[in-house]
C-alpha cells in the first residue's frame with residue numbers, strides 16, 4: 106500500500122496543551138536528575154531472548170559500577186527467572202546498602218503479593234505499580250470508566266501499603282512507592298493529576314524528605330508528540346498535582362519519534378526530578394531514553410551527572426554482551442565512529458584545535474587556570490571516556506592533508522612542512538582511491554616510510570605471507586661523513602640540533618651506492634650544498650634545494666634533529682628550477698647528518714621515479730682513515746667487497762692495520778685493501794705489524810747470544826689425517842719450512858696427535874720449532890658460490906714461553922670448543938694483569954687466514970699462516 110497523499114485522513118495530530126504561561130522554555134538545567142535504570146526490566150522485556158540470570162547479574166554489577174543508585178531489576182511476578190534473579194541478588198548480598206532496587210507490578214492482587222515475596226529481606230525497595238489511564242486503554246484494553254480506573258489504582262495502592270507495613274515489620278525493609286499512570290502522555294492532563302492525587306492520598310505516607318516522597322512516574326509510553334508537548338505536560342502536572350513538595354516527578358520517555366532524549370531534557374525543564382531509562386537506549390520498539398546520552402550531554406555542559414562512564418568501552422562490552430544487540434557506530438558518545446573525523450576540513454580543524462589547545466593548556470598549567478576543552482568538531486574530550494586521540498582522525502579518500510599530517514606527527518613526531526604535507530597527502534590519496542578502503546595509522550606510517558625511505562624505530566613491514574619485510578632504504582645510503590675547512594686535514598666540528606652553520610666546506614661522505622660503498626667528495630657553502638656537489642661530481646645527479654626546514658624531536662640527551670628538504674632535479678635541457686621536485690626526510694643526532702639524510706631521501710625518491718643508471722665507481726675507494734666509522738664498519742666493508750667474514754676478535758687487528766696503512770697511503774681502494782689483508786694474514790710478509798711486534802719492536806727474536814734469529818715460514822704441501830679413538834686425530838704430512846736465510850726451504854715430515862686436525866698439526870710443529878703455541882680462536886665459512894666455492898679459515902695462535910718461562914699446559918678441547926675454553930679467559934686475564942703491571946705480556950698472538958677448496962686444508966694452512974706471523978725459530 107502506498108503512503109497516503111492525505112495522511113490527515115488517517116492520523117490525528119496531538120492535542121496541544123493550553124499553557125500560555127509556560128516557564129520551562131526559559132529555564133536552564135544546572136543539576137543532574139535522579140537516575141533510574143530500567144535495563145533489567147523495560148530493557149529486558151523488549152529483548153527477543155530475555156537475559157539469563159548470569160547476564161542480568163553481570164549487567165546489575167555494571168550498573169552499580171557506573172554509579173546508579175536506583176535500579177529497576179525485574180517484573181518479578183512475570184516469570185520464575187525474574188523472581189529467581191531478584192532472590193539471587195538479595196540472598197547473594199549483591200545489592201550495596203546505598204542502592205535501591207525497584208520492582209514493577211500491575212494493579213493485580215496476586216501479582217502484587219508475588220512481587221513482595223520476591224523482595225523479602227531486601228534493604229531498600231521501591232514498589233512500582235502501574236495501570237493504564239489513557240482513554241484509548243480505558244476503552245480498548247480495560248473497558249473501564251475513569252472511576253473504575255481510579256478505583257483500580259487506589260485499591261491496589263491500599264493493598265501495597267498494607268503489605269509494605271507487614272514486610273517492614275518482618276524484614277525492616279525501607280520501602281518507597283512509585284505509581285505510573287501508563288501512557289501518561291495520552292491521558293487527559295487533569296485526569297492524570299486526579300488519579301495521582303488519589304493514589305497519594307491512599308498511600309498516605311508521603312513526606313517532604315527525599316526518601317519519604319512518593320514517586321509519580323509519567324511515561325511517554327509511546328512517544329506521540331514533539332518534546333515541547335511533553336515539557337508542557339510535565340509542567341502542567343507539576344503545577345497542578347497536590348502536595349508537590351512530597352512528590353518526586355519522574356520521566357519515562359520512549360523514543361518512537363527519535364526524540365526521547367530531547368523529551369527528557371525538556372521534561373526536566375518542565376519541573377521533573379528523575380529520569381527512567383536504559384543504557385544506550387534499549388527498550389520496547391525504538392527503546393527507552395538513553396541514559397548514557399543524557400548523562401554525557403550534561404557532562405559537556407559542565408554538570409556532574411553523578412554517573413561514571415570513564416571506561417565507556419567496558420560498559421559497551423558488557424551491555425552488548427548482555428543485550429546481545431549491537432551499538433550503532435554513530436550512537437551519541439558511544440558509537441565506534443563518534444570521535445572520528447574522516448573528512449579533510451574536519452581533520453584540519455581538529456589538528457589546529459589540538460595545537461592551539463596545547464598552548465592554552467600549557468599557559469593554564471602555569472597560571473593555575475582552568476584547562477577548558479576548546480576543540481572544533483569534538484564536543485567532548487575522548488580521553489574522559491577512556492578513548493584515545495588516535496581514534497579521532499581516520500583517513501580515507503575524503504581526508505585532507507591536515508589529518509594525515511596529524512597522524513604522522515602522532516606516530517613519528519614529524520612536523521611536516523606545509524608543502525610536504527600536500528605532497529604526502531597526494532601519496533595517501535592515491536592509495537586510498539586505489540584501494541577504496543580506509544587507511545589505518547599503520548598504513549600511513551608504512552606509506553611514509555616507504556615513500557621517503559625512512560626507517561622508523563620499531564616499525565617493520567608486512568609482506569606477502571605475513572612475514573615482516575625489510576624496508577627498501579633506497580639506492581643511496583649514507584654511511585658516514587666528515588666536513589673540512591679549505592685544505593685543512595682536521596675535520597670540522599658538527600653543528601648540534603638547532604645550530605645553523607653556513608660556511609664553505611668540503612665533504613667526504615661514505616655512501617652505499619646500489620650496495621657498493623663509495624667515497625663521494627664535494628664542496629659548497631653549507632653541508633647540503635657540499636653533498637649536492639658531491640652527487641653532481643661523482644654520480645651525475647644534478648639537484649638544487651627549493652625548501653628546507655628542521656626541528657628537534659625528543660627531549661634531553663635523546664633529542665634528535667629532523668630535517669625536511671625539497672629538491673628540484675635539473676635534467677639536461679631544462680632551465681634552472683623547472684624540473685621535477687622531490688621531498689625527503691632525515692633524522693640524526695646532529696643537524697648536518699639529518700640534512701644530508703634528507704637530501705639522500707629525496708634523491709632516492711627521484712631515482713625510484715626515473716630508474717636512472719648511475720656511473721660506475723672507477724676508483725672503487727673503500728677505505729679512508731679520515732672517515733672510517735669504526736671497527737665493525739670496516740669488517741662489514743671487507744665482507745661486502747672481498748667476501749671475508751672477519752671473526753669478531755680479529756676485527757680490531759684488521760682495523761688497526763688498515764688504519765695505520767691509510768695514515769700514510771691516504772685512500773685505499775678495494776684492491777689495495779685485499780692486498781694488505783692477504784699480505785698481513787695469509788702470506789705474513791707485510792711487516793712490521795705493530796700489533797704483533799716483539800718487545801724490541803722487531804718482527805724476529807734475538808737469541809741468547811744476541812743474534813737475531815731468522816724467523817721461519819711454513820707451507821703445507823701434503824697431509825694425511827688418521828682418525829683415532831674418541832675423535833682424536835693423527836696428522837702426518839710434508840711441510841715446507843723456509844727462513845729468511847734459506848728461502849728455498851726445507852721439506853720436512855711432520856707428525857703429531859691431537860683432539861682434532863688443527864691441534865694434531867700443532868703438536869707435530871712443536872717438534873720442529875723452538876716455541877710452543879696454542880690455538881685461541883677458529884672460524885670458518887664458505888667463500889664464493891657454485892663451482893668457485895672455497896673454504897676460508899681464520900685461526901688465532903698464541904705464543905707461549907716467550908721469556909723461557911715454563912709452558913702453560915693449555916687444555917684445548919675439540920675444534921668447536923675453541924671459542925669458549927676457560928683457558929682463554931685465564932689467558933686474557935693474565936695478559937691484562939701483566940699489561941697493567943707494565944710488563945710485556947708473556948703471550949703474543951697472531952691471526953692467520955687461508956683459502957682452499959678443501960675445508961681441512963684451509964684450516965691447517967690457516968694454522969701455519971698464523972704461526973708464520975709469530976716469528977718462530979727452527980730447530
Ligand SMILES: CC(=O)SCCNC(=O)CCNC(=O)[C@H](O)C(C)(C)COP(=O)(O)OP(=O)(O)OC[C@H]1O[C@@H](n2cnc3c(N)ncnc32)[C@H](O)[C@@H]1OP(=O)(O)O
Pocket residue numbers: 147150180182183184210211212213216235236237246247287326
Ligand atoms: C508499558 C509497559 O511496559 S508495562 C510492563 C509490561 N511488561 C510486561 O508485560 C512483562 C511481564 N508481563 C507478563 O509476564 C504477563 O503479562 C503477566 C505475568 C504479568 C500477566 O500474565 P497474564 O495473567 O497471562 O495476563 P496477560 O499477559 O494476558 O495480561 C493482560 C491482562 O492483564 C491486565 N492488565 C494489563 N496491565 C495491567 C495493569 N497495569 N494492572 C492491572 N491489570 C493489567 C489486562 O487487562 C489483561 O487482563 P484480562 O486478562 O482480564 O483481559
Ligand SMILES: CC(C)C(=O)C(=O)O
Pocket residue numbers: 147209235285287288322324325326327357359
Ligand atoms: C510501566 C510503565 C512505566 C512503562 O514501562 C511505560 O509506560 O513505558
